Each structure stands twice: as C-alpha cells, then as structure tokens.
Amino acid sequence: MNAADILVETILDWGVDTVFGIPGDGINGIMEALRKRQDRIRFIQVRHEESAAFMACAHAKYTGRLGVCLGTSGPGGLHLLNGLYDAKMDGQPVLAITGHHYHDLIDTYAQQDVNLDRVFMDVAEYNTRIMGPDHVENVADLACRIALSRRGVAHITFPSDLQEKEPAQQSRSKRNIPGHTSDIMTRRPVVPADGDLNCAAHVLNGGQKIAILAGRGALGCASELLELSEKLSAPIVKPLLGKAVVPDDDPHTTGGIGLLGTLPSQNVMERCDTLLMVGTSFPYIEYLPAPGQAKAVQIDLDPARIGLRYPVDVGLVGGSRQTLQALLPRLQAKSDRSFLEQAQREMQEWNTRMAEYENCTDKPMKPQRVTAELSKRLPENAIISVDSGANTVWSARHIRIKPGQMYSCSGTLASMACALPYAIAAAIAHPDRPSIAFVGDGGFAMLMAELATCVKYDLPVKVVVLKNNSLGMIKFEQMYMEGNLEYGCELQPIDFVKVAEACGASALRIDDPAHCGSKIDEALSARGPVVIEAVIDPLELPMPPKIEAQEAYRITRAIARGEPQQQKAALTAMAQKVKQSV
Numbered sequence: 001m002n003a004a005d006i007l008v009e010t011i012l013d014w015g016v017d018t019v020f021g022i023p024g025d026g027i028n029g030i031m032e033a034l035r036k037r038q039d040r041i042r043f044i045q046v047r048h049e050e051s052a053a054f055m056a057c058a059h060a061k062y063t064g065r066l067g068v069c070l071g072t073s074g075p076g077g078l079h080l081l082n083g084l085y086d087a088k089m090d091g092q093p094v095l096a097i098t099g100h101h102y103h104d105l106i107d108t109y110a111q112q113d114v115n116l117d118r119v120f121m122d123v124a125e126y127n128t129r130i131m132g133p134d135h136v137e138n139v140a141d142l143a144c145r146i147a148l149s150r151r152g153v154a155h156i157t158f159p160s161d162l163q164e165k166e167p168a169q170q171s172r173s174k175r176n177i178p179g180h181t182s183d184i185m186t187r188r189p190v191v192p193a194d195g196d197l198n199c200a201a202h203v204l205n206g207g208q209k210i211a212i213l214a215g216r217g218a219l220g221c222a223s224e225l226l227e228l229s230e231k232l233s234a235p236i237v238k239p240l241l242g243k244a245v246v247p248d249d250d251p252h253t254t255g256g257i258g259l260l261g262t263l264p265s266q267n268v269m270e271r272c273d274t275l276l277m278v279g280t281s282f283p284y285i286e287y288l289p290a291p292g293q294a295k296a297v298q299i300d301l302d303p304a305r306i307g308l309r310y311p312v313d314v315g316l317v318g319g320s321r322q323t324l325q326a327l328l329p330r331l332q333a334k335s336d337r338s339f340l341e342q343a344q345r346e347m348q349e350w351n352t353r354m355a356e357y358e359n360c361t362d363k364p365m366k367p368q369r370v371t372a373e374l375s376k377r378l379p380e381n382a383i384i385s386v387d388s389g390a391n392t393v394w395s396a397r398h399i400r401i402k403p404g405q406m407y408s409c410s411g412t413l414a415s416m417a418c419a420l421p422y423a424i425a426a427a428i429a430h431p432d433r434p435s436i437a438f439v440g441d442g443g444f445a446m447l448m449a450e451l452a453t454c455v456k457y458d459l460p461v462k463v464v465v466l467k468n469n470s471l472g473m474i475k476f477e478q479m480y481m482e483g484n485l486e487y488g489c490e491l492q493p494i495d496f497v498k499v500a501e502a503c504g505a506s507a508l509r510i511d512d513p514a515h516c517g518s519k520i521d522e523a524l525s526a527r528g529p530v531v532i533e534a535v536i537d538p539l540e541l542p543m544p545p546k547i548e549a550q551e552a553y554r555i556t557r558a559i560a561r562g563e564p565q566q567q568k569a570a571l572t573a574m575a576q577k578v579k580q581s582v
C-alpha cells in the first residue's frame with residue numbers, strides 16, 4: 001500500500017464510513033485510495049468545502065461518531081475553516097484532512113503554497129504535517145484518538161507527492177517500530193467520586209427554589225432529568241443546543257433561555273436560590289442568576305469548564321447520565337412544589353400568548369405561523385437542523401420538540417449557512433429519518449448550491465426558507481441593541497423556487513397563512529428534496545422575552561431617528577412586547 005492507502009485504512013479502523021469534500025490536485029492520491037475502497041467508505045462530493053466541514057460536524061452531532069472532511073491544498077483547506085470552528089466551539093470530534101503541494105517546494109512561494117498546519121493551529125486540538133509514508137499510521141491513529149477523546153478538531157495536511165509513495169524498510173527510523181500503534185481508545189472515567197456526589201447532594205437538598213439548566217451534554221438523559229425535576233420540584237431550562245433534552249410539551253420544562261428563550265425561563269433564573277447545570281456552557285451569562293444569588297452544582301465532562309459561566313459550590317466531572325444516576329439516590333424529595341408550579345402556570349400563559357401569533361391569519365404571513373404549522377407535522381423521528389438568524393428564534397420558540405426528535409444548529413459559533421449542510425449529513429447518516437433544514441433567506445443563499453448535492457445523492461431533505469428579503473436578526477440588533485438605524489440589511493430578492501428547480505429539486509411557495517398547513521403537508525409527503533419558500537412579514541422582529549429599561553430606551557431612540565420603515569418595524573415590535581408582558 002502507498003501512503004494514502006495507509007491513511008484511509010487507518011480511518012476505516014476507527015469506524016469512519018463517510019468523508020465529505022471536493023476533489024483537487026493536492027489530494028489526488030487520497031481520492032484514489034477512497035475510490036479503491038468505495039464499497040467500505042463513502043465519499044460525498046459537496047459544492048463548497050465549508051459545507052464539507054459543516055457536514056462533518058453535523059455527522060458527529062447526529063451519530064456520536066467521528067466526522068471527516070477533506071479539502072485540497074491552499075484554498076480548499078482554507079474553505080474548511082468556518083465549519084471546523086463550528087465543530088471546535090460545539091465540542092464535536094472532527095478530522096480534517098487537507099492536501100499540500102510538493103514536499104520539497106514548501107515555503108518557496110510555489111503554487112498554493114499555504115502552510116495549512118500553521119493556519120489550523122487555533123482550530124485544531126491536534127495538527128500536523130505528514131513527513132513520509134512511515135509517518136502516516138502513527139499520525140492518523142493519534143489524530144482520530146485525540147479528536148474523539150477531546151471532542152474537538154484534529155487536522156492532518158498531506159503533501160501531494162508523498163500520498164502515492166510506498167513505505168520502504170530503509171526509510172523507517174530505528175525507533176519507529178512497525179505495529180506499535182493501534183486504534184484502541186480508552187474513555188475517561190465518567191462517574192465523580194462519592195465525596196463530590198455527597199457534597200453536591202448536600203447543596204441541592206438545602207435548596208428551596210432549584211433550577212436545572214440542561215444543555216447539549218445532557219442529550220439522551222431525558223428520563224434522569226425528568227426524575228430529578230420531579231424529585232426536586234425544579235423546572236428544566238434548556239439552552240438551544242439542549243432543546244431536545246426533554247420534550248417541549250413536558251410540564252417540567254420552561255423551554256429555552258436567553259434572547260430566544262421564554263419569559264418563564266428567565267423568571268426561573270431570576271428567582272432561583274440553587275442552580276444545577278448539566279452538560280452546558282451556555283455563553284450568555286447575563287441570563288443566568290446574578291453571582292451570589294444562588295448556590296450552584298455543575299456537571300461536565302471537561303474539568304476546565306467547571307465554574308466557567310457561574311461560580312459553583314460543587315463541580316462534578318463526569319458523564320451526565322452516569323452522574324445523574326449516581327446523584328439521584330442521594331437527593332431528598334421536595335414537599336414544597338410551589339416553585340415548579342409557579343413556573344408551570346407562567347409557561348401555560350406563555351404558550352397561550354405564543355399560540356396567538358401561531359394562529360394569526362394576517363398578511364404578510366407571520367413566521368410564527370409557518371414554524372408552528374411545520375412543527376405540528378414533523379414525525380417523532382425527524383431531525384431538525386436550524387440556521388443562524390431570526391429563524392433560530394422562531395424555531396426555538398415554535399418548533400415543539402417531541403420525544404425521539406433531534407435538533408441542532410451552529411450553537412456557540414452561530415454561523416449562518418449551516419442548516420442545509422447539517423440536514424444533508426443527517427439524511428446520509430440516518431436515511432430512515434426525515435431531515436429538515438429550517439433556514440432564513442440570508443443564510444440559505446450562502447450555500448444553496450448544496451441543493452444540487454441533495455439531488456445528486458437523492459436525499460429527501462426538506463428545506464423551509466423563511467423569506468423576508470432581509471437580515472432580520474441583524475436589523476433587530478442594530479435597532480434594539482444599539483439604537484441605530486437599520487443599514488445594509490435589505491437583501492436583493494431571490495426566487496428560491498426557481499433556484500431549487502434549476503438544481504433539479506421540487507419547490508413550492510407559501511404566502512397565504514390559510515394554505516400554510518396544506519402546503520407543508522404537500523412538501524413533506526413529496527419524494528426527494530423539496531424547497532418551501534415561505535414569504536413572511538419583514539417587520540416581525542425576534543424580540544427577547546423581557547425588555548429592560550435600557551433596551552426600551554435604545555429602541556425608542558431608533559424610532560426617533562428612523563425613517564417610516566424603521567418606525568413601523570420598531571412600533572410593531574414594541575406592540576408585540578407590550579402584548580406579551582401584560
């Protein structure tokens with residue numbers, strides 16, 4: 001075998017069955033190695049390397065296994081970076097393989113002479129350049145092991161002329177003994193020490209108003225979280241990446257938190273005297289209890305993240321499910337259920353208010369209407385991939401996760417354009433499950449060529465595009481957060497129905513709320529990829545659950561400074577908030 005063969009055989013040993021990328025002359029040897037093994041490993045050709053990295057990240061999210069992306073030398077590798085930062089910041093194991101040009105012309109201003117191993121230093125937990133065929137197995141084993149154990153990005157860059165070189169006995173150094181490495185990975189301990197568990201139980205047993213904040217690290221722990229919530233009479237608050245930890249209609253949860261969260265969740269955080277954080281690094285610390293307000297216990301696999309967002313009294317380093325199972329028998333059931341019951345009453349009121357928007361028949365159509373009609377129709381095994389922007393807010397509040405559904409987005413990086421690549425990866429990894437991309441027109445336009453990827457591989461991805469010809473979230477931030485006039489947010493309209501049809505996909509347009517549900521039914525039942533262009537009200541802004549005095553001042557300032565369009569948008573948003581706060 002040559003060096004590229006060794007690389008592909010090694011990642012096969014680590015359970016890799018899919019590689020996302022684009023061919024290029026800097027990776028011809030690797031492409032040939034993949035071609036020879038296409039019965040064991042799939043190469044998915046994408047239209048942009050950024051998509052390949054997003055897909056590798058989503059593959060890791062939706063399978064729990066190593067995601068792999070491939071880019072050629074120079075610009076091909078550089079295009080991977082955005083999706084790789086998505087993996088880094090959301091803690092997903094991804095291996096990036098890039099080409100390099102001829103090894104003996106590196107750093108001589110040659111064609112595509114970009115030292116990607118230097119470029120990737122910040123994004124990668126492990127990052128190296130192949131030095132010869134006898135180097136490959138050692139490096140590839142270590143890269144896979146580090147990506148999986150540290151839940152991050154590993155990167156290998158491979159000079160093109162070395163890819164087809166065969167190992168030679170005389171070229172191996174005397175210390176590089178053949179067969180000294182392996183594909184075995186030992187996982188870290190996942191249950192904290194008894195003493196730490198007892199300390200955590202003491203804190204939680206002493207609390208009167210306990211809140212549970214359950215993030216992406218708590219996915220798969222629904223039964224433990226619900227038992228914990230019932231025992232402690234503690235509402236479960238869900239950061240966005242933890243949206244699927246428990247169903248949205250369960251009475252133990254108050255839904256999301258933060259700018260796109262619910263008012264009951266914010267109230268829970270403001271009133272609690274004890275906080276249990278499970279598998280979360282929720283970054284918006286202004287929505288957490290004030291430091292000193294609450295005693296806190298945190299569960300996380302990474303000891304470095306203990307106390308990162310909130311001053312904790314006890315840190316439990318371990319897996320969420322195993323730690324909760326060990327903690328539950330040590331906890332005392334709370335007889336006073338008033339804190340949970342108050343949150344439940346407020347959640348009922350919140351849902352009533354949200355239903356008013358969802359049932360609105362005004363034109364232009366409200367985004368809440370589209371989102372709710374979609375949510376009603378999604379089966380329990382659906383995988384929902386959401387883009388970054390105003391659409392994220394609508395999905396967080398109006399897609400009601402059912403048991404068994406999966407949901408993800410670019411959480412900490414919050415990159416636009418992620419949803420379609422995510423949905424493609426989901427459809428490839430889980431061909432028996434419906435895959436939905438929920439996007440805004442701004443983010444979708446960035447990587448919409450991947451519709452052709454859906455068609456090429458006959459992937460039945462359904463893409464819901466909220467079209468308002470505007471960067472709605474940026475418009476909101478300019479006005480609400482800064483008190484400025486909207487600037488640079490209006491988008492040149494694109495006919496996404498025609499774009500989809502030009503790519504070979506089916507498409508339909510929704511602009512009448514009366515027909516919204518039936519049109520979504522039609523799209524979901526259609527074979528193959530379908531784009532739903534939902535034309536929505538551009539003046540419906542994604543307002544937070546509660547307006548503070550300073551925020552009200554800023555939006556009032558924007559009204560005073562603005563043109564009629566801005567005035568109308570701001571007044572519409574303010575009226576919405578007043579209605580919610582009554």
